[in-house]
Structure formats: structure tokens, C-alpha cells
Amino acid sequence: MICPHYDAFRCRSCTLIEQDYDQQVADKQRRCQELLGPGVAWLDPVLSTPNAFRNKAKLVVGGTTAAPTLGILDPEGAGVDLRDCQLYPPELQAAFDPLARFITRAGLEPYDVPARRGELKNVLVTQSPDRELMVRFVLRSTEALARIRKHLPSLQAELPGLAVATVNVLPEHKAVLEGDREIVLTASDTLRMRLNGLDLHLRPQSFFQTNTAVAAELYRIGREWADRADPRTVWDLYCGVGGFALHVAAPGRQVTGIEWSTEAIASAEQTAAESGLPGLRFAAGDATEFAVTADAPPDLVIVNPPRRGVGPRLAAWLEESGVRDVLYSSCNAVSLARDLESMPSLRPVRARLLDMFPQTGHYEVAVMLRRA
Structure with a gap:
């Protein structure tokens, strides 16, 4: 590859x-x-x-509100955009640009790790076998919660497969992916993972291969x-x-x-x-x-x-x-x-x-x- x-x-x-x-x-x-x-x-x-095998994207958010990066951080803490990473299937990749536009629309300031300033730390996206999505916004606080709720319908319009959306709150400055508090924003709080004739259910803080x-x-x-x-x-x-x-x-x-x-x-x-x-x-x-x-x-x-x-x-x-x-x-x-x-x-x-x-x-x- x-x-x-x-x-x-x-x-x-x-x-x-x-x-x-x-x-x-x-x-x-x-x-x-x-x-x-x-x-x-x-x-x-x-x-x-x-390639194209991953059902989950763990995207660190960098850059600015107007031009966010979704991917990883370099050694200096600057964002590296990996929206075109070949490990993700095309259907999952297709969600990344709408998510970047949503970050701008909702006025979500990416968290600056070196400065310890900002709100949005990570965006976690999981795709089911039926191509439905779970999207989790990992934030420093609930300051932006009202704006996310306000603009969520526009994200749902761009991503009709969006089944579950949540805000995860991670106030501490530490190298972990998510915090303990989860706020569900959609009617459904589980993503259906259909495997071998069984409908497994994935909740926001549950592990899945x-x-x-x-x-x-x-x-x-x-x-x-x-x-x-x-x-x-x-x-x-x-x-x-x-x-x-x-x-x-x-x-x-x-x-x-x-x-x-x-x-x-x-x-x-x-x-x-x-x-x-x-x-x-x-x-x-x-x-x-x-x-x-x-x-x-x-x-x-x-x-x-x-x-x-x-x-x-x-x-x-x-x-x-x-x-x-x-x-x-x-x-x-x-x-x-x-x-x-x-x-x-x-x-x-x-x-x-x-x-x-x-x-x-x-x-x-x-x-x-x-x-x-």
C-alpha cells in the first residue's frame, strides 16, 4: 500500500x-x-x-474553527489532517468533510494541546455493517453543547445515516481518548452492529473490534x-x-x-x-x-x-x-x-x-x- x-x-x-x-x-x-x-x-x-477495513475513526481535532484538521497531532501539537487515510472505507471517509463543516458551523474551537486552550479534542466515528454512524464529540466542557444541539439537524441532513450523536466531556488535560460523562443528543443511544445474523448493540462507551x-x-x-x-x-x-x-x-x-x-x-x-x-x-x-x-x-x-x-x-x-x-x-x-x-x-x-x-x-x- x-x-x-x-x-x-x-x-x-x-x-x-x-x-x-x-x-x-x-x-x-x-x-x-x-x-x-x-x-x-x-x-x-x-x-x-x-486497506479500508477500519469501522472506527479516532480523529484528533487540530487547526482552527474555520479550517479544522481531523487526524493526529504532530510532535509539536499541530494538527495533521488524515481524512483521506486509506485504512477507512470510502463510506466512512465520506463523513469526514461534513463533520469538518459542522465544526465550523457550530463554532467549535479545536483544543490546542500545547496552550491548553480550546474545546473540541476528538471526534470519534463508528460505522455499522449497515453503514449507519455513531459520532461522538469529545469536548473540554459543555460550553458548546447548545450550539451543537442547534446545528445537529444540519449534520443529520448531510449524514442521513447518522444514528447516534453524543457529546463526551473530558475536562482534564491528559492523553486519553474520552471522559466518563456522555450526553446523548439523538433519540437512539445504540448503534446496531449486525454480525452473523445477530444484532449486537454498541453504546458510546462500549468496546467493539x-x-x-x-x-x-x-x-x-x-x-x-x-x-x-x-x-x-x-x-x-x-x-x-x-x-x-x-x-x-x-x-x-x-x-x-x-x-x-x-x-x-x-x-x-x-x-x-x-x-x-x-x-x-x-x-x-x-x-x-x-x-x-x-x-x-x-x-x-x-x-x-x-x-x-x-x-x-x-x-x-x-x-x-x-x-x-x-x-x-x-x-x-x-x-x-x-x-x-x-x-x-x-x-x-x-x-x-x-x-x-x-x-x-x-x-x-x-x-x-x-x-x-
């Missing part, structure tokens, strides 16, 4: 862009194989399109591997909006999803209610605390932790619990390998790399563990 921003050193986020795509995938798989060791049946990797097509394949793999294990009881720890739990639900099977985010749990419960799938329960809480305080383990545990892995306490519980099967979906094979060292009785028997993030060294790897 040829990128003028990369060549001009304006953006170097795509660290593998100079490599052939097939070589990128081969190197990722080889690294995962080295970390997991021998005795694992590796299935063919799940490939992505090399960045690559929709590869995420759909990940959940299909989870369903297939769970059915092969044939468990009566399943826990989906770090369940997010319920992707794995909803996919493995089946008659005669009890599935429990645990996630810290109450927003994500509300989304999972909404999908469960709409789908009529049997045997599903979701609860907000800490995955490790839920496991270590439970009366008895399930037949199958699904874990999809953040990059740090499940950590020593949950890994120790999995080792000692007697649970028969574990489906571990990891975005970091280094922490995965470290967790596996803490649970030697659970051996990886099957694995599959999913190239969720082309042009970078990141990936997802699904591994089925069985008690030796």
Missing part, C-alpha cells in the same frame, strides 16, 4: 506498510507459533482486506469451537457487548457473560432480549473476582482480555479450577504465552491467527486450550 502521509513522515502509524501483505501475515503467525511452542494445530490464518469482517469470523470460530467442546455451562469473561456469549448460546447450554462496563452489559442484554436466545445471563463486574468467588467452574471458559492478558490471579484460578476447556482470544501473544506458563495443565491444542490490524504488528489469535 502506498501512502503519501507515510512517505512524507506526517503519519508513521502503519509500521509494516512497506512489507508485502502476505509477508506481514506470515511473520505474525510465525511469531505466535514461536511463543506458543510445539504441539498446536495451526489453522490457516484469517485474512483481512489490506475495529475490523468488522474479521470480528465476524472470530465469533464464528468461537461458535464452532464451543460446539465441538459441547459444554453445558459457559463463562464469557471480558465479554464486552456479548459477541462470544451470544454466538455460543444454544438450547440446553447456560452462558454467563461478565464485563466491567455497565454500558456493554446493557448492550449485551438488549441483544439477548431481542434475539430470544436461550440460557443467557449477563452481569457487570470484575472477571477475576467473579471467577475466584464462584461456587463451581463451568465446562468452558472464554476469555478475551486486554493486551495485558488475564493476569496471574485468574490464570492461577484457571489452572486450579479443573475447568475442562478454555477458549482464549488474545490480541497479544506475549501476554498469552506468559499466562499459559501459569496454567500448565491447560494445553493449547488448536489455534488460528486473525489479521485484525493489517499494516501493523497487531493481530488477534484464538487458541483452544484443553486440560491435559
Whole structure:
């Protein structure tokens, strides 16, 4: 992939862009194989399109109210406009110019990081498989809230697929994407993410995989591997909006999803209610605390932790619990390998790399563990 921003050193986020795509995938798989060791049946990797795969744009706002930039900041804090970034599909890119015009119309002053002055910090845009949009304006305060409400109909006219619009308030000067307070401006507060015949619901502060097509394949793999294990009881720890739990639900099977985010749990419960799938329960809480305080383990545990892995306490519980099967979906094979060292009785028997993030060294790897 040829990128003028990369060549001009304006953006170097795509660290593998100079490599052939097939070589990128081969190197990722080889690294995962080295970390997991021998005795694992590796299935063919799940490939992505090399570009136009991202369903979410995290756009830092720079420039001025009259001429905003949407993209990233350079080392001096000046805005670098990346509206034509090739990682975004054309339908998502098409929203960026209307958003820039809206910033000007609503009089939103971009936040100046070096000077610590201004209001609008980030614009977060998510596209559903049905090409509907969620747009979140991350602001320093609610000073511009009335103007945003006033001009929102004009943005909706330019973006007829705009399903959810919110203001997120981030008053602190710190390197984070969003704050805790969310103000919903539209009638709907969820974006429908249709995957594999299920309508998952994404609320503003809920996590969803960045690559929709590869995420759909990940959940299909989870369903297939769970059915092969044939468990009566399943826990989906770090369940997010319920992707794995909803996919493995089946008659005669009890599935429990645990996630810290109450927003994500509300989304999972909404999908469960709409789908009529049997045997599903979701609860907000800490995955490790839920496991270590439970009366008895399930037949199958699904874990999809953040990059740090499940950590020593949950890994120790999995080792000692007697649970028969574990489906571990990891975005970091280094922490995965470290967790596996803490649970030697659970051996990886099957694995599959999913190239969720082309042009970078990141990936997802699904591994089925069985008690030796």
C-alpha cells in the first residue's frame, strides 16, 4: 500500500506498510507459533482486506474553527489532517468533510494541546455493517453543547445515516481518548452492529473490534469451537457487548457473560432480549473476582482480555479450577504465552491467527486450550 502521509513522515502509524501483505501475515503467525511452542494445530490464518477495513475513526481535532484538521497531532501539537487515510472505507471517509463543516458551523474551537486552550479534542466515528454512524464529540466542557444541539439537524441532513450523536466531556488535560460523562443528543443511544445474523448493540462507551469482517469470523470460530467442546455451562469473561456469549448460546447450554462496563452489559442484554436466545445471563463486574468467588467452574471458559492478558490471579484460578476447556482470544501473544506458563495443565491444542490490524504488528489469535 502506498501512502503519501507515510512517505512524507506526517503519519508513521502503519509500521509494516512497506512489507508485502502476505509477508506481514506470515511473520505474525510465525511469531505466535514461536511463543506458543510445539504441539498446536495451526489453522490457516484469517485474512483481512489490506486497506479500508477500519469501522472506527479516532480523529484528533487540530487547526482552527474555520479550517479544522481531523487526524493526529504532530510532535509539536499541530494538527495533521488524515481524512483521506486509506485504512477507512470510502463510506466512512465520506463523513469526514461534513463533520469538518459542522465544526465550523457550530463554532467549535479545536483544543490546542500545547496552550491548553480550546474545546473540541476528538471526534470519534463508528460505522455499522449497515453503514449507519455513531459520532461522538469529545469536548473540554459543555460550553458548546447548545450550539451543537442547534446545528445537529444540519449534520443529520448531510449524514442521513447518522444514528447516534453524543457529546463526551473530558475536562482534564491528559492523553486519553474520552471522559466518563456522555450526553446523548439523538433519540437512539445504540448503534446496531449486525454480525452473523445477530444484532449486537454498541453504546458510546462500549468496546467493539475495529475490523468488522474479521470480528465476524472470530465469533464464528468461537461458535464452532464451543460446539465441538459441547459444554453445558459457559463463562464469557471480558465479554464486552456479548459477541462470544451470544454466538455460543444454544438450547440446553447456560452462558454467563461478565464485563466491567455497565454500558456493554446493557448492550449485551438488549441483544439477548431481542434475539430470544436461550440460557443467557449477563452481569457487570470484575472477571477475576467473579471467577475466584464462584461456587463451581463451568465446562468452558472464554476469555478475551486486554493486551495485558488475564493476569496471574485468574490464570492461577484457571489452572486450579479443573475447568475442562478454555477458549482464549488474545490480541497479544506475549501476554498469552506468559499466562499459559501459569496454567500448565491447560494445553493449547488448536489455534488460528486473525489479521485484525493489517499494516501493523497487531493481530488477534484464538487458541483452544484443553486440560491435559
